[in-house]
Amino acid sequence: MGADGGAVARASVPDARGGRVSGGVDGNFVAPLPAESTRLTLHTMTTWTPLHNQPYHPIPYHPNRIPLAEALAESAAFRRRMDERRTVRMFSPDPVPEQLVLDAIAVANTAPSGAHQQPWTFVLVEDPQVRARIREAAEAEERISYRGRLGEEWLSALRPLGTDEHKPHLTDAPYLLVVFQQRFGLRPDGTTYKHYYGDESVGIAVGMLLTALHLAGLAALTHTPSPMKFLTEVLGRPRNEKAFAVIPIGYPAADAVVPDLVRKSMDQVLVRIRSDATHQAAVVSGLTG
Ligand SMILES: Cc1cc2nc3c(=O)[nH]c(=O)nc-3n(C[C@H](O)[C@H](O)[C@H](O)COP(=O)(O)O)c2cc1C
Numbered sequence: 001m002g003a004d005g006g007a008v009a010r011a012s013v014p015d016a017r018g019g020r021v022s023g024g025v026d027g028n029f030v031a032p033l034p035a036e037s038t039r040l041t042l043h044t045m046t047t048w049t050p051l052h053n054q055p056y057h058p059i060p061y062h063p064n065r066i067p068l069a070e071a072l073a074e075s076a077a078f079r080r081r082m083d084e085r086r087t088v089r090m091f092s093p094d095p096v097p098e099q100l101v102l103d104a105i106a107v108a109n110t111a112p113s114g115a116h117q118q119p120w121t122f123v124l125v126e127d128p129q130v131r132a133r134i135r136e137a138a139e140a141e142e143r144i145s146y147r148g149r150l151g152e153e154w155l156s157a158l159r160p161l162g163t164d165e166h167k168p169h170l171t172d173a174p175y176l177l178v179v180f181q182q183r184f185g186l187r188p189d190g191t192t193y194k195h196y197y198g199d200e201s202v203g204i205a206v207g208m209l210l211t212a213l214h215l216a217g218l219a220a221l222t223h224t225p226s227p228m229k230f231l232t233e234v235l236g237r238p239r240n241e242k243a244f245a246v247i248p249i250g251y252p253a254a255d256a257v258v259p260d261l262v263r264k265s266m267d268q269v270l271v272r273i274r275s276d277a278t279h280q281a282a283v284v285s286g287l288t289g
Contacts, residue, residue, distance in 0.1 A: 050185055050193060051116055081215065083263075088219035089163070090256040091173040091248060096218060101175055101249055104212035111205035114197030119182040120205050120244075123235050126175060133234050134178075134246070135170035138225040142167060145226060161259050169221055173248030178231055179206055180241040192240065202244050209247070219252045 066074070105122050113119060125131055142165040146155070170176060181202045185193040206222065213220045228243035237243075 048118070050187075052193065082211065085210070085214040086219075086258045087221050088252045088256055088258065089169050089221055090253040091169050091219065091250040092253045092256075093172060093174065094251050096174045096250055100216040100218060101177070101213075104209050104216060104218075104249075105177070107212035108205040108209035111201065111208050113201035113205070114195065117182075117185065117195050117198075117201070118205075119185075119195040119198045120202050121180040121182060121237070121241055123178040123180065123237070124175060125178060125235070128171065130234065131171050131176050134176065134231065135167055137230040137234060138167050138170055138223075138246070139165055141225050141227060141230070160261075167223070167225070169223070169248040170246070172253075173221075173250035175249040177209075177247040177249055178235060179209075179244045179247065180232075180237055181244040182240050183242055184240050186238060186240040206245055206247075213249060217251075218249055219256075221248050223248065 101124065105124070108120070108122070109118065111118075125134070146165045150158070179202065181198050182195060183198060184195050187193070210220055210222065223246040225246065228246070231237070231243035231246065232241060
């Protein structure tokens with residue numbers, strides 16, 4: 001337990017690759033963590049480099065198991081809290097503490113990714129002039145989209161959301177976070193390497209980002225103006241990056257409204273293959289999958 005009564009992150013494994021690990025037998029790196037992080041055992045190399053051809057180097061991972069009663073209470077509370085998350089399109093100009101946004105990006109950066117390639121770049125835009133340029137370019141694309149490019153089926157799916165070609169959130173929200181997907185890895189010498197499961201990896205990272213923002217009491221919008229190529233140019237990103245989403249972040253406007261939506265029920269999204277004996281027997285005999 002740490003001095004504050006919380007557990008501490010601890011790892012006592014020397015890093016054969018010369019990297020620093022958190023924790024350590026001498027206690028030098030044993031730092032108390034805030035309550036929500038205490039169950040993790042962290043192993044952090046000093047710097048990330050592409051893993052190609054590095055040997056497999058297992059290290060112990062022994063997070064504390066959460067007592068069941070606590071786990072049930074926490075997961076129920078988390079579920080309730082996440083059910084309150086809504087996409088917000090009307091933002092207050094109130095300033096947002098920068099650290100909350102940086103923490104959420106750091107959370108996104110912990111996401112799992114194909115071959116641990118972390119194929120994402122987060123560009124955090126505060127500059128009102130840059131945001132104005134992004135809004136202008138996005139609205140130009142959206143005008144074309146809403147006036148026909150999307151097609152009737154897509155437009156009819158969007159109608160209940162009340163969205164149109166006007167995107168005031170791009171300049172109203174105090175922060176604009178543009179998430180880029182690195183389509184391939186780019187070394188400083190200009191050589192490239194493949195990325196695997198980039199779409200899935202960045203999608204998971206953005207999901208974790210949105211979760212972290214919500215838990216910090218912030219609102220966000222996952223905005224995907226299509227096409228998004230202009231973002232690479234406006235933000236001067238390298239050739240291996242393509243924009244994945246534009247995420248205005250802030251507090252909801254005092255008079256913010258959201259569309260009245262119903263989420264699918266568990267019955268509609270969950271298929272269970274139970275481990276009862278009858279079912280197992282049926283699977284084994286090939287009667288059911
Ligand atoms: C991949 C993705 C793209 C989206 N693109 C847009 C968008 O371009 N504009 C917009 O207003 N909302 C966009 N949304 C937000 C969805 O409309 C919203 O998540 C959905 O209506 C459900 O509402 P909720 O997030 O409040 O539960 C997007 C969401 C996702 C996940």
